[in-house]
Amino acid sequence: MRIEKRWKVLIIDDDPGILKVTAIALEDAGYTAITAPDGESGIELCVRESPDLVITDIRMPGIDGIEVLKRIKQIDPDREVIVVTAFSDINHAIRALQLDASDFITKPISEQALTVALKRARDRYTTRKELRDYTSTIEQRWMETAEELAKTFHLQKLLIESSIDGIIACDREGKIVIFNRSMEQMLGYARDTVSGMQIDELFCRGEARKFRELLDSGEFGGQGKLFLHESCLSGQHGARIPVQLSAARMIQGEEDMGVVCFFRDEREIRKLAQEVVDQARLLHQDKMISLGKLAASVVHEINNPLAGILNYARLMIRILSRGDLSQELSTKFQGYLSLMESELERCSKIVSNLLAFSRKSRLEFSPVDISEVLNKCINLSGHKMALQNIRVEADLSRDLPRIQGDFNQLQQCVINLIFNAIDAMPEGGVLSLASSFDADRDLVRISIRDTGCGISKEDLPHVFDPFFTTKTEGKGLGLGLSTTFGIVDRHNGTIRVESEPGKGSGFEIELPANSRPLG
Ligand SMILES: Nc1ncnc2c1ncn2[C@@H]1O[C@H](COP(=O)(O)OP(=O)(O)OP(=O)(O)O)[C@@H](O)[C@H]1O
Numbered sequence: 001m002r003i004e005k006r007w008k009v010l011i012i013d014d015d016p017g018i019l020k021v022t023a024i025a026l027e028d029a030g031y032t033a034i035t036a037p038d039g040e041s042g043i044e045l046c047v048r049e050s051p052d053l054v055i056t057d058i059r060m061p062g063i064d065g066i067e068v069l070k071r072i073k074q075i076d077p078d079r080e081v082i083v084v085t086a087f088s089d090i091n092h093a094i095r096a097l098q099l100d101a102s103d104f105i106t107k108p109i110s111e112q113a114l115t116v117a118l119k120r121a122r123d124r125y126t127t128r129k130e131l132r133d134y135t136s137t138i139e140q141r142w143m144e145t146a147e148e149l150a151k152t153f154h155l156q157k158l159l160i161e162s163s164i165d166g167i168i169a170c171d172r173e174g175k176i177v178i179f180n181r182s183m184e185q186m187l188g189y190a191r192d193t194v195s196g197m198q199i200d201e202l203f204c205r206g207e208a209r210k211f212r213e214l215l216d217s218g219e220f221g222g223q224g225k226l227f228l229h230e231s232c233l234s235g236q237h238g239a240r241i242p243v244q245l246s247a248a249r250m251i252q253g254e255e256d257m258g259v260v261c262f263f264r265d266e267r268e269i270r271k272l273a274q275e276v277v278d279q280a281r282l283l284h285q286d287k288m289i290s291l292g293k294l295a296a297s298v299v300h301e302i303n304n305p306l307a308g309i310l311n312y313a314r315l316m317i318r319i320l321s322r323g324d325l326s327q328e329l330s331t332k333f334q335g336y337l338s339l340m341e342s343e344l345e346r347c348s349k350i351v352s353n354l355l356a357f358s359r360k361s362r363l364e365f366s367p368v369d370i371s372e373v374l375n376k377c378i379n380l381s382g383h384k385m386a387l388q389n390i391r392v393e394a395d396l397s398r399d400l401p402r403i404q405g406d407f408n409q410l411q412q413c414v415i416n417l418i419f420n421a422i423d424a425m426p427e428g429g430v431l432s433l434a435s436s437f438d439a440d441r442d443l444v445r446i447s448i449r450d451t452g453c454g455i456s457k458e459d460l461p462h463v464f465d466p467f468f469t470t471k472t473e474g475k476g477l478g479l480g481l482s483t484t485f486g487i488v489d490r491h492n493g494t495i496r497v498e499s500e501p502g503k504g505s506g507f508e509i510e511l512p513a514n515s516r517p518l519g
């Protein structure tokens with residue numbers, strides 16, 4: 001008898017002869033045999049050496065084989081134990097089998113009986129081990145699946161609980177089975193209170209029926225679905241809560257499992273909308289106040305020249321009514337008329353600037369190359385600058401994307417800035433103009449800097465206000481920068497100024513490369 005695995009067998013017998021012979025027979029058969037002369041030392045050896053099989057005699061002084069069997073099974077129920085009995089000891093053998101002995105053999109031990117018993121024990125051991133391995137694999141798999149399921153379940157629960165929208169799911173009969181935290185907050189009910197309740201009870205009167213009809217009509221989101229339906233829920237203490245509701249029937253295979261509803265609290269949305277309206281109203285009020293101020297300053301600015309014109313016109317009418325127009329008077333009249341002309345020009349300049357500023361004039365949008373605008377402005381103001389000893393440094397990009405804009409109005413903007421710079425450098429200086437493209441922000445930038453007198457800290461916040469000027473009477477209207485601001489704004493752009501008194505000023509205009517006319 002040859003075996004593959006080297007099995008370790010413990011033999012317990014008080015007969016040294018039997019011990020020896022059995023051990024030799026086992027070793028011959030390919031087992032590793034260890035021996036113990038009595039039950040006590042046999043159990044000790046069993047614990048220490050962990051044999052695969054134990055063969056124990058039943059009748060022994062001290063603790064007998066049945067006791068040895070019991071204790072070994074207590075320590076390790078899977079250990080295979082073969083008991084050896086005298087032929088007359090059949091009762092003991094039966095008792096041993098009841099205590100889960102693998103087998104029994106009778107004395108004198110025949111090699112054949114031993115071989116058969118050992119093989120059976122080994123088979124039992126192997127089958128038991130395979131069964132155990134199999135069971136533990138199944139257990140392991142089951143644990144993993146259970147863990148996986150628990151994880152998915154927790155994630156889904158978390159998902160439902162973390163939703164900002166209120167979520168209610170009900171079964172086929174309309175009984176609430178899921179009621180998330182946002183829902184609790186929205187209605188003021190704890191989920192235990194509503195669990196098992198009919199979902200219809202949460203709707204305001206008439207709303208549940210409407211909801212069901214729409215859900216099944218398929219008109220608003222498809223069959224068994226309802227998308228963004230305005231409805232009303234009834235909260236704690238009868239509070240009416242306006243909601244936006246989306247819902248879907250939960251279908252598994254062919255079976256209708258119920259309905260899941262998502263509720264958005266309209267009160268929040270309405271609050272936000274109200275805030276926007278309030279803000280717009282405030283802005284409008286602000287605008288009206290500014291317009292009032294502007295109207296007052298316009299009246300003031302136009303009143304003086306108009307009064308002058310009126311005076312001269314009346315004077316001329318009175319003189320003409322006398323009937324004679326001497327040479328001397330005719331010369332005077334020419335003087336009056338030219339004064340009237342310049343005052344009228346002033347009025348018309350104020351009006352046209354204000355039109356540009358107040359968005360009343362129309363903008364003609366077409367693709368514009370900003371470098372071309374700048375070049376044209378440099379040419380237009382070149383003579384003036386040369387006279388005033390101003391050197392121009394231009395750094396104009398050649399491959400700017402064309403922007404959508406009004407060429408003439410943009411030219412007006414740049415001219416206003418150049419004229420201001422010229423005024424700021426009566427003793428000469430340097431005017432730097434640059435154009436560039438910011439690809440990251442998709443905008444075209446214009447920069448105009450001078451080395452002039454600069455702007456004081458107190459004046460800086462007011463330079464874009466209409467009629468703000470530090471120039472002497474008749475020299476400036478204070479409309480250049482406000483007009484520029486208005487035009488840039490209508491091109492969806494921005495204008496910035498920085499200045500240091502005594503050193504100079506810099507203006508920067510940014511225009512979106514894809515701007516469209518506003519208003
Ligand atoms: N480059 C600059 N350097 C110094 N001060 C400036 C410059 N640009 C503008 N300012 C200041 O801002 C004020 C307002 O400029 P704005 O162009 O609006 O009006 P103005 O030049 O005074 O008059 P207008 O342009 O209507 O003839 C100017 O009076 C001046 O004080």
Ligand SMILES: [Mg+2]
Pocket residue numbers: 416419420476479480481
């Ligand atoms: Mg100006």
